[in-house]
Amino acid sequence: MLNYSYVKCKDLTQAYDLLEKEEQVYPLAGGTDLIVGMRGGKFAAKIIVDIKDLPELKILEENDQGIVIGAAVTLNEIATFKPIIDHALVLAEGAHTVGSYPIRNRATLAGNICNASPAADTAAPLMVLNAQVKITGSHGKRTVSINEFFVGPGQNVLKKGELVESVLIPRPYPNGTGVYLKASRTGSVDLATVGVAVQSWDNKVQVAVGAVAATPVRAISVEKAVNENGEKDLARAASLARDDISPITDLRGSREYRYHMAEVLIRRGIEKVMEV
Amino acid sequence: MSEKMAISFTVNGNRETREVEVGHTLLKFIRDELHLTGTKSGCEIGECGACTVMLDGKPVNSCLVLAVEIDGKELLTIEGLTENGELDRIQKAFIDHAAFQCGYCTPGMIMSARALLERTANPTDEDINQALSGNLCRCGAYQEIREAVKAASKK
Numbered sequence: 001m002l003n004y005s006y007v008k009c010k011d012l013t014q015a016y017d018l019l020e021k022e023e024q025v026y027p028l029a030g031g032t033d034l035i036v037g038m039r040g041g042k043f044a045a046k047i048i049v050d051i052k053d054l055p056e057l058k059i060l061e062e063n064d065q066g067i068v069i070g071a072a073v074t075l076n077e078i079a080t081f082k083p084i085i086d087h088a089l090v091l092a093e094g095a096h097t098v099g100s101y102p103i104r105n106r107a108t109l110a111g112n113i114c115n116a117s118p119a120a121d122t123a124a125p126l127m128v129l130n131a132q133v134k135i136t137g138s139h140g141k142r143t144v145s146i147n148e149f150f151v152g153p154g155q156n157v158l159k160k161g162e163l164v165e166s167v168l169i170p171r172p173y174p175n176g177t178g179v180y181l182k183a184s185r186t187g188s189v190d191l192a193t194v195g196v197a198v199q200s201w202d203n204k205v206q207v208a209v210g211a212v213a214a215t216p217v218r219a220i221s222v223e224k225a226v227n228e229n230g231e232k233d234l235a236r237a238a239s240l241a242r243d244d245i246s247p248i249t250d251l252r253g254s255r256e257y258r259y260h261m262a263e264v265l266i267r268r269g270i271e272k273v274m275e276v
Numbered sequence: 277m278s279e280k281m282a283i284s285f286t287v288n289g290n291r292e293t294r295e296v297e298v299g300h301t302l303l304k305f306i307r308d309e310l311h312l313t314g315t316k317s318g319c320e321i322g323e324c325g326a327c328t329v330m331l332d333g334k335p336v337n338s339c340l341v342l343a344v345e346i347d348g349k350e351l352l353t354i355e356g357l358t359e360n361g362e363l364d365r366i367q368k369a370f371i372d373h374a375a376f377q378c379g380y381c382t383p384g385m386i387m388s389a390r391a392l393l394e395r396t397a398n399p400t401d402e403d404i405n406q407a408l409s410g411n412l413c414r415c416g417a418y419q420e421i422r423e424a425v426k427a428a429s430k431k
Contacts, residue, residue, distance in 0.1 A: 005279055006298040006344050028342075035301070035340050036321045048298075050345065076334075100410020102328055102335040102388065188409035189323060 002038055008050045012057075012163070015049050016138040020161030027051050027163055029072050030106040032099065033115045051163070052108075059166065067169040071110035075122070076101070078109055088169050090178030090197050094125035097182050100189045110164040113149060116156045116215070117191070123150065123216035124197035125180050127208035129169050137162035150215035176200025179272050181265040185252060193253040194261040198269030205270055211252070212245035212262050219244045222266055234276065238267035283347035287312075288356030296343040303327045305343035306353060314354035314383045318412075325411030328384035329353050335391040337410075354383035357390070366390055369428035370421070377415035385411045389425045398429055 009015045019025050024046040028034055031052075037043040051057055057072035062083040069078060075095040078084055084092050098104055098112065098121045112122045113133070123146070131146040138161050146167075149156055158164070178199035184190040195210035204227040207219040221240040225231040247258035270276070284293045287310060296305055306315045306329065318326035320339045327338040330352035357364040366386050369375070376382045385408060392399055392407035399407070404422050413421065 001278070001297060001299040003278070003299055006281065006342065008344075008347070028345075031342065031345075032322055032337075032340050035342070039320065048342075052345075099322065100325065100337075101391070101407055102325065102337050102410050103322055103340070105331075105334045105336050106340060188406070 002045075004038075004045045005047045006050065007047060009054060012051075012054060012136065012165075013138070015051050015054075015163060016136075016161055018047060018049050019163065020138050022047055025049055029057075029108045029111045030074065032103050032107040033111060057165065064171070065168060066171045066173070069109050069167045069169070071164050071166060072108060073110075075104040075107050075109060075112070079104070084169070087173035088125075088129050088178070090128060090180050090199050091122065091125040091169065093178075093180035094121045094195070094197060097121045097180065097188070097192075097195075103189075109167055113146070113167070114156060114158065114164055116150050116152075116154050118150075118153055118213060118215055119192045119195060119211035120216060121180070121182065121192060121195055121210065124195050124208035124210045125178070125199075126167065126169075127216060127218055128178060128197045128199035128206040129174065130206075132168045132170055133164055134166045134168060135162050136165040141165075143168075147218065152214045174199050174201045176202065177273050179269050181269050183253075183261045183265060191252065194247075194258050194265060196262065196265035196269050198266065198273050200273040205273060207241075207266055207269065209241065209245055209262050209266070212247040212258050214246075217244055219262075219266060222270075226270065234267050234270050234274075235263075238263045238270065241266050281344050281347075283344055285346045285348065286350045288352060298342065298344050300343045301339050302329070302331075302341040302343050302346060302351075303338040306338060306351075309343075310353075312353045312355050316380055316383060318380070318384075323410075323412070324381070325384040325388060325408075326381055328387040328411065330387060330391065333394075335388050352387075354386060357386070364390075365431045366393070366425070366428040369424040369431070373420045373424040373427060374417075375420040375424035376413070376417050381411055381413045381415075385413065385421055389421075389428065392425065393429055399425065401426075 026045040028050045052072045057070040059070035060073045079096040126146040183194045192211045210216040219241045221243045225237040231237040249255045279298045316326035318324035322337045322340045
């Protein structure tokens with residue numbers, strides 16, 4: 001049995017207070033990473049702050065700013081939300097590849113990015129959509145671009161006492177299509193060996209890759225070659241991703257395999273969104 | 277430190293109020309406190325699906341839910357599928373198609389299949405593969421399981 005205190009939060013202020021004043025406090029939304037991490041010794045939680053039923057975190061809506069995804073919204077809710085399917089399909093696809101259907105009934109987008117795994121399946125899609133992360137705490141609110149949110153494996157920019165309140169997919173939406181391509185050892189229920197998100201914006205592309213560096217990263221060299229230098233040989237453009245990534249060897253794949261798969265998936269992704 | 281908390285919930289249609297250890301998962305609570313041992317413990321990290329139950333009508337891995345989290349919620353376990361002593365259509369189809377050997381994964385499989393048929397009345401093979409991809413069967417009865425789910429969908 002795990003030893004911790006459990007607090008079901010009545011409002012966000014209560015959550016900020018606990019997160020700021022106490023040590024080893026962990027917010028609980030879906031719990032699919034937290035509970036596994038606690039059991040495995042990765043997280044030594046003394047207090048669990050349950051925020052999942054707070055109405056302000058359950059918001060999933062489209063407004064003047066774009067699509068707002070509250071921190072307690074589950075991945076299944078995201079993958080089936082019509083404005084996301086219509087305007088941000090790459091995110092629906094990324095969300096759909098996380099774990100299994102029962103996992104996605106609990107797991108949240110905010111949890112997926114806060115856990116900050118380099119392999120997080122929603123991270124690369126959020127990057128190519130220019131998503132903004134709304135962070136709140138007892139000292140106020142701030143907004144951080146998803147491109148600046150990740151700091152290292154398991155690390156993000158959140159300070160003590162802060163929470164991700166929501167993620168915004170901002171307007172204007174991309175007018176082209178997007179795709180998430182994932183290489184993994186099994187057809188489902190596995191972490192990405194490499195995960196590639198490609199989004200078309202007008203005639204330009206944005207490309208982001210997961211599981212190939214300390215954080216999910218944009219493949220800037222590839223984007224530059226295609227968007228600015230007019231590179232038509234997409235295999236050559238994709239090969240430039242080697243400058244943007246620095247994969248490691250682990251049980252899911254070797255460094256060289258990841259380099260190769262990143263190139264292959266980036267090329268396929270660009271071909272798909274540019275309808276080559 | 278061992279902390280307890282009182283929670284109220286519905287399990288298989290019955291209203292209950294219990295004291296639970298906050299350090300216990302829903303899986304442990306279901307098996308050790310509610311004594312509903314149809315729900316199985318497998319990997320306990322959300323990968324095998326043996327512990328799948330329905331919470332407020334949605335399938336979840338009970339190993340990844342804390343017992344305290346079901347306060348105010350509705351829980352359905354494999355034991356709750358029987359009506360007036362009669363097995364439901366999915367349970368019958370699993371028997372008719374011999375969709376198991378050891379049977380350990382079966383309760384979880386049936387709960388995931390039930391959730392699938394609630395959202396997709398006539399699933400394709402791909403729908404079934406996707407929906408059950410979080411439920412592992414080490415005996416390898418996948419083909420029979422898929423046939424059973426398909427047959428149940430037609431009843």
